[in-house]
Amino acid sequence: MHDLLYLDHNATTPIHPEVRAAMLPWLENEFGNPSSVYSLGRRAAAALATAREQLACLVGAQPSEIIFNSCGTEATNTAILSAIAIDPDKRHIITSAVEHSATIKLCEHLATRGYEITWLPVDQDGLLDPAKLDAAITPETAIVSLLWANNETGVLFPVEEIAAITARKKVPLHLDAVQAAGKVSINLEVLGAQYVSLSAHKLYAPKGVGALYVNRRARYTPLLRGSQEESKRGGTQNVASIIAFGKAAELAGTHLLTSAEHIARLRDRFEQTLLSTIEGVRRNGTAEPRLPNTSNLTFSGIDAESALLLFDKEGLCCSAGSACSSGSIHPSHVLTAMGVTRDEARASLRFSFGRTTSEADIDRSLEIIPRIVAKLRAQRPAGGSPVHLTT
Ligand code: PLP
Numbered sequence: 001m002h003d004l005l006y007l008d009h010n011a012t013t014p015i016h017p018e019v020r021a022a023m024l025p026w027l028e029n030e031f032g033n034p035s036s037v038y039s040l041g042r043r044a045a046a047a048l049a050t051a052r053e054q055l056a057c058l059v060g061a062q063p064s065e066i067i068f069n070s071c072g073t074e075a076t077n078t079a080i081l082s083a084i085a086i087d088p089d090k091r092h093i094i095t096s097a098v099e100h101s102a103t104i105k106l107c108e109h110l111a112t113r114g115y116e117i118t119w120l121p122v123d124q125d126g127l128l129d130p131a132k133l134d135a136a137i138t139p140e141t142a143i144v145s146l147l148w149a150n151n152e153t154g155v156l157f158p159v160e161e162i163a164a165i166t167a168r169k170k171v172p173l174h175l176d177a178v179q180a181a182g183k184v185s186i187n188l189e190v191l192g193a194q195y196v197s198l199s200a201h202k203l204y205a206p207k208g209v210g211a212l213y214v215n216r217r218a219r220y221t222p223l224l225r226g227s228q229e230e231s232k233r234g235g236t237q238n239v240a241s242i243i244a245f246g247k248a249a250e251l252a253g254t255h256l257l258t259s260a261e262h263i264a265r266l267r268d269r270f271e272q273t274l275l276s277t278i279e280g281v282r283r284n285g286t287a288e289p290r291l292p293n294t295s296n297l298t299f300s301g302i303d304a305e306s307a308l309l310l311f312d313k314e315g316l317c318c319s320a321g322s323a324c325s326s327g328s329i330h331p332s333h334v335l336t337a338m339g340v341t342r343d344e345a346r347a348s349l350r351f352s353f354g355r356t357t358s359e360a361d362i363d364r365s366l367e368i369i370p371r372i373v374a375k376l377r378a379q380r381p382a383g384g385s386p387v388h389l390t391t
Helices: 017-027 039-059 073-088 101-112 130-136 161-168 241-275 303-311 333-337 359-379
Strands: 067-069 092-096 118-119 141-148 175-176 195-199 211-213 280-283 296-299 322-325 328-331 348-352
Touching: 017 241, 039 067, 039 130, 039 195, 039 241, 067 073, 073 101, 073 141, 073 175, 073 195, 092 101, 101 118, 101 141, 118 130, 130 141, 130 161, 161 175, 175 333, 241 296, 241 359, 280 322, 303 348, 303 359, 328 333
Parallel strands: 092 118, 092 141, 141 175, 175 195
Antiparallel strands: 067 211, 195 211, 280 296, 296 348, 322 328
16 A cells, blocks of 8 residues: 555645644534523534634624535535525626636526526636726626636636726635635625535545635625524534634634645645656646646646546546536546547646645655656557546
């Protein structure tokens, strides 16, 4: 058995030991319902209030603007569905071609219900042209919903310019900051977006807990009705996980600048070494502005899914620019929207580094990756398709 070499922090992160320690009492003796009036419940309510402050502090919001829920996907669905419920006559939604499935699947569904969806394009570097957003907004537009940071390439959208446009045109703006939070600084007080999605498990806290920021001046209607979260999101709160989310947000804020610098240095050494020492390697997405932890690379002539299987045998975890479902391999919609060919997308791998990634991890990955790429290329029949291995 090899030691784990985890280079997939955009998929999820390990729970930080301090986060785990913070949540444990709330899985043991402190099991109260935060809505209960006796002290066991009141302690849970007080701990939720602290977590709300911690998360608000990370993103430059007021605690009252944070609504805890089950995940980033719920936050995104809530924001978009809220905006269209508030303005039922507005039947136009603007998003982009490179969004997370939380947005794409919902917009595709709404298209079947008669909504017109504008899928803004990106250029070959994954960048969005704000002028195209400006031109797409009509009096029918109910909401603009865009990524802050792309989960596959790490490319950052120009959120300040986007927010200035939507403010001028008086259209609500939702930003999916699930990948951005804790990796780049966020100041929602200054930005002026109406809704922002957040998720704990990208931030060294558990899966199954998220939050929606709703600006205090924004109009909002809940997705789940009930009395919790000041009637903005029904359902008894996941107390232990929310407390973990708060602690993780506090740690992310404390270490933001130093860890971003450390991770970017490792990522750049990794990326530069592969680009300069292996032939037929290309980066997908602009070098800047980009998340400090993400590197998406095409290794021409390989099948990325097969690479994942061989990497796994050596303990290395990363992601492919394709997803295998029902026996067929779908190239990433993010990469194809950037003009990457389907074959190149199938030869693409995403490496995402984290706070605990070390120089030794980079050294080990730089030994494994060139060897596996060479092996896969050597197995490819002359002029034929890349070999595709299955489990
Ligand atoms: N948005 C982005 C950009 C993501 O990367 C993810 C998770 O991969 C989500 C939304 C969904 O978050 P969750 O897994 O908490 O539903």
